[in-house]
Amino acid sequence: MNASPSMNDIILQVEHLSMKFGGLVAIGDLSFQAKRGEITALIGPNGAGKTTVFNCITGFYKPSEGMITLNRRDGSTYLLERLPNHEIPARAKVARTFQNIRLFSGMTLLENLLVAQHNKLMKASGYTMLGLFGFSSYRKASAESIDLARHWLEKANLVDRADDPAGDLPYGAQRRLEIARAMCTGPELLCLDEPAAGLNPKESAALNALLMDIRDTTSILLIEHDMSVVMQISDHVVVLEYGRKISDGSPQSVRTDPRVIAAYLGVDDEEVETVLTEVGDEDVIEQLDIGPDAAHGPGTSSSFLAGPVTDTIGHSEGERVTVSKGASKAGQVDAKANAAPRKPAERATAKPAGSTAKPRGGRK
Amino acid sequence: MAVTVSPERDVVATPVQRAFREALYAAAIALGLFVLFIGLKTDQNISNELILVQRWGLLAIVVIATAVGRFLYVGYAQPAMERAKAQKAAAPAAAATAPGFIRRNFNQIGVAVLLLYPVAIVLLFGFQGSLKWVDNFGIQILIYVMLAWGLNIVIGLAGLLDLGYVAFYAVGAYAYALLGTHFGLSFWILLPAAGLMAAFWGVMLGFPVLRLRGDYLAIVTLAFGEIIRLVIINWREVTNGSAGISGIPKVSFFGLMSFNVSDPNYIAKVLGIAQSGAYYKIFLYYLILGLCFLTAFVTIRLRRLPVGRAWEALREDEIACRSLGINTTTTKLTAFATGAMFGGFAGSFFAARQGFVSPESFVFLESAIILAIVVLGGMGSLGGIAVAALVMIGGTEILRELDFLKAVFGPDFTPELYRMLLFGMAMVIVMLWKPRGFVGSREPTAFLKERRAVSGSFTKEGHG
Ligand SMILES: Nc1ncnc2c1ncn2[C@@H]1O[C@H](COP(=O)(O)OP(=O)(O)OP(=O)(O)O)[C@@H](O)[C@H]1O
Ligand SMILES: [Mg+2]
Numbered sequence: 001m002n003a004s005p006s007m008n009d010i011i012l013q014v015e016h017l018s019m020k021f022g023g024l025v026a027i028g029d030l031s032f033q034a035k036r037g038e039i040t041a042l043i044g045p046n047g048a049g050k051t052t053v054f055n056c057i058t059g060f061y062k063p064s065e066g067m068i069t070l071n072r073r074d075g076s077t078y079l080l081e082r083l084p085n086h087e088i089p090a091r092a093k094v095a096r097t098f099q100n101i102r103l104f105s106g107m108t109l110l111e112n113l114l115v116a117q118h119n120k121l122m123k124a125s126g127y128t129m130l131g132l133f134g135f136s137s138y139r140k141a142s143a144e145s146i147d148l149a150r151h152w153l154e155k156a157n158l159v160d161r162a163d164d165p166a167g168d169l170p171y172g173a174q175r176r177l178e179i180a181r182a183m184c185t186g187p188e189l190l191c192l193d194e195p196a197a198g199l200n201p202k203e204s205a206a207l208n209a210l211l212m213d214i215r216d217t218t219s220i221l222l223i224e225h226d227m228s229v230v231m232q233i234s235d236h237v238v239v240l241e242y243g244r245k246i247s248d249g250s251p252q253s254v255r256t257d258p259r260v261i262a263a264y265l266g267v268d269d270e271e272v273e274t275v276l277t278e279v280g281d282e283d284v285i286e287q288l289d290i291g292p293d294a295a296h297g298p299g300t301s302s303s304f305l306a307g308p309v310t311d312t313i314g315h316s317e318g319e320r321v322t323v324s325k326g327a328s329k330a331g332q333v334d335a336k337a338n339a340a341p342r343k344p345a346e347r348a349t350a351k352p353a354g355s356t357a358k359p360r361g362g363r364k
Numbered sequence: 365m366a367v368t369v370s371p372e373r374d375v376v377a378t379p380v381q382r383a384f385r386e387a388l389y390a391a392a393i394a395l396g397l398f399v400l401f402i403g404l405k406t407d408q409n410i411s412n413e414l415i416l417v418q419r420w421g422l423l424a425i426v427v428i429a430t431a432v433g434r435f436l437y438v439g440y441a442q443p444a445m446e447r448a449k450a451q452k453a454a455a456p457a458a459a460a461t462a463p464g465f466i467r468r469n470f471n472q473i474g475v476a477v478l479l480l481y482p483v484a485i486v487l488l489f490g491f492q493g494s495l496k497w498v499d500n501f502g503i504q505i506l507i508y509v510m511l512a513w514g515l516n517i518v519i520g521l522a523g524l525l526d527l528g529y530v531a532f533y534a535v536g537a538y539a540y541a542l543l544g545t546h547f548g549l550s551f552w553i554l555l556p557a558a559g560l561m562a563a564f565w566g567v568m569l570g571f572p573v574l575r576l577r578g579d580y581l582a583i584v585t586l587a588f589g590e591i592i593r594l595v596i597i598n599w600r601e602v603t604n605g606s607a608g609i610s611g612i613p614k615v616s617f618f619g620l621m622s623f624n625v626s627d628p629n630y631i632a633k634v635l636g637i638a639q640s641g642a643y644y645k646i647f648l649y650y651l652i653l654g655l656c657f658l659t660a661f662v663t664i665r666l667r668r669l670p671v672g673r674a675w676e677a678l679r680e681d682e683i684a685c686r687s688l689g690i691n692t693t694t695t696k697l698t699a700f701a702t703g704a705m706f707g708g709f710a711g712s713f714f715a716a717r718q719g720f721v722s723p724e725s726f727v728f729l730e731s732a733i734i735l736a737i738v739v740l741g742g743m744g745s746l747g748g749i750a751v752a753a754l755v756m757i758g759g760t761e762i763l764r765e766l767d768f769l770k771a772v773f774g775p776d777f778t779p780e781l782y783r784m785l786l787f788g789m790a791m792v793i794v795m796l797w798k799p800r801g802f803v804g805s806r807e808p809t810a811f812l813k814e815r816r817a818v819s820g821s822f823t824k825e826g827h828g
Binding site for chain 2: 111
């Protein structure tokens with residue numbers, strides 16, 4: 001750790017983090033920093049190791065190597081890889097959500113948020129003893145916890161449904177509730193794993209509003225596939241591919257980084273042309289258009305941009321095309337050997353890699 | 365096109381015709397099934413030869429009963445149920461908004477009935493006649509209510525499947541029996557001691573099984589129950605082995621009055637009333653009732669405290685719990701310890717009531733019965749579990765009373781032997797009719813605007 005003047009501003013510092021599952025290197029020598037008060041986005045194609053990074057930070061996995069340092073506002077420092085799982089939210093004040101939502105579905109929304117305040121309430125209830133006999137100090141703390149829960153329910157726009165079971169909520173509301181629940185632990189760093197996945201545009205907007213509220217008080221580490229969200233709200237972007245960092249910087253610099261474009265095509269309409277020329281247009285265009293059908297004849301880039309390619313790649317903002325698994329695309333750009341992805345693929349979670357690229361548009 | 369013919373024919377046939385046909389089929393199946401089971405019976409005659417006893421009359425009764433039952437079900441019960449369902453669908457709002465008086469005040473009525481039960485029984489049958497009703501029914505059922513409520517904390521709230529719960533019952537009973545007979549300590553000191561001892565063993569069991577979930581947890585807890593029983597059988601110097609411990613002191617009336625006829629402060633002498641064994645039974649009834657209320661009170665309170673919410677959250681999703689900073693280790697251990705403590709209380713009461721304990725009382729079957737009561741009542745619901753205990757334990761006790769069944773099934777029919785059959789049948793029927801037990805819904809522990817029960821379809825049973 002170098003004692004730079006910005007040390008205080010760094011809330012999370014990941015150094016040389018590696019995570020191996022048997023022979024599979026899910027994360028290899030990853031280092032990055034997240035600044036306090038910022039939204040740091042962690043992006044990358046499917047299987048890049050983003051969720052694994054989260055699991056290492058929040059103690060669900062013990063990293064094979066590396067150091068994860070968290071600096072709290074009060075100056076205390078925690079080495080997260082050494083803390084037991086449950087102490088990371090409790091002491092280091094790191095909260096998280098899950099890629100596949102994990103709510104207490106049989107409990108009401110309010111109860112979900114009260115469970116999140118467990119440690120605080122446990123102390124107030126004298127580790128159950130005072131609470132059991134109904135001491136007033138506990139009753140006060142309990143009322144305060146309900147107020148905090150109500151505060152976050154209001155922020156998440158869920159207060160009308162406070163007494164319904166969480167499992168009864170629509171998908172977008174469940175996402176917001178999970179974030180509200182994480183916020184009830186009073187975190188300094190909030191880790192969100194694909195919060196916008198599967199949301200319709202209206203739900204996405206509600207989510208963005210909630211995130212904007214949170215960002216004022218809490219630093220955010222965000223995994224997100226939706227590039228429009230990433231480009232709009234994040235201050236800093238870290239790009240992973242096959243467990244390695246391929247780019248790191250401001251959204252602008254990342255999105256013009258040829259390594260990123262190669263690994264993870266996500267560009268706006270008007271940029272398609274420049275990007276494609278930059279990355280070796282002919283090959284890309286040819287393959288994007290014809291996909292697996294090699295018999296289809298090649299054409300000039302302009303004619304393709306006028307026709308099918310714009311239909312397939314560029315559409316409204318927010319679409320993204322991931323590349324199929326294979327050798328690292330970023331590495332290929334580096335080597336300048338073959339700059340084009342072999343087979344552009346639709347989002348791998350939706351369909352197996354190898355199908356023709358298509359616009360993703362708004363999700364669901 | 366042959367496929368479509370039979371439904372059409374069904375439509376044409378009146379319900380009675382259809383019922384008649386179905387009844388014939390049912391009779392044929394019953395005949396085929398039972399002709400060897402019931403129609404013929406192997407027996408030994410006086411000269412020790414194997415003979416076949418023919419019971420055609422009984423077979424005929426069973427087959428006719430099956431046919432009549434099927435006829436009534438298809439011809440009358442089924443249409444009636446369909447009509448009721450259609451009516452309910454037509455007027456859903458009215459049915460939902462007006463739960464009956466009994467349902468609304470179920471808890472208050474239940475408490476009142478429990479408090480007045482011995483009084484009513486004494487008035488009806490007199491002191492001597494009340495013995496059986498207070499002891500065999502009242503006390504027996506309440507012991508199981510308490511045990512099931514204790515197990516409910518572990519299974520219903522925390523979602524940890526514990527098949528060895530009877531071990532804590534045994535620990536409580538032996539703690540009371542040993543300390544009571546050797547040191548002559550009073551019940552009121554030994555009750556908390558037995559509870560603590562059981563809680564300690566709850567934690568002992570908890571530690572090794574923390575990492576286990578689901579089936580594995582169930583198997584290890586089952587083994588734990590057997591280990592405790594085998595230790596009791598084999599550790600003869602202390603526990604007197606399978607012969608058990610007798611002469612366990614009776615509970616005194618808070619040290620003021622005694623229930624031993626020879627004592628100077630025998631209750632009848634103090635109060636100047638006639639001697640009777642019923643006083644002790646009635647006192648024990650109120651004692652176990654008090655212990656049950658204590659269990660219920662603590663359970664209800666704990667559910668509203670962070671620890672109880674953490675138990676339920678653990679049942680719903682353990683990983684999410686950890687992501688919220690809940691120490692799942694201590695949470696599980698407190699669930700085991702609290703559940704075990706109530707088991708220990710019940711055990712010490714059991715020892716005091718029987719005056720005798722032996723390993724016979726703590727076999728796996730007991731664990732299974734307690735578990736069955738919890739599942740049948742609806743995991744997590746105190747009212748449902750109490751009703752389930754009443755049905756299961758009361759039902760098996762009632763079977764002793766049903767002498768008229770002898771007239772039907774012959775003089776050597778002992779209804780008692782069929783209690784396991786009853787158990788199984790009740791379980792199957794209730795699980796079909798209400799898959800989540802009598803009370804499948806869950807009361808939320810806190811609310812902002814209004815308290816609404818959470819439907820059972822959202823709650824999880826837990827994996828560990
Ligand atoms: N517990 C585990 N055991 C073995 N392999 C794992 C484990 N967890 C993750 N992996 C592997 O690590 C790699 C990275 O997975 P990870 O879930 O972190 O990807 P991701 O970037 O979150 O992808 P997605 O965008 O699909 O969520 C994958 O190849 C995955 O199969
Ligand atoms: Mg992921």
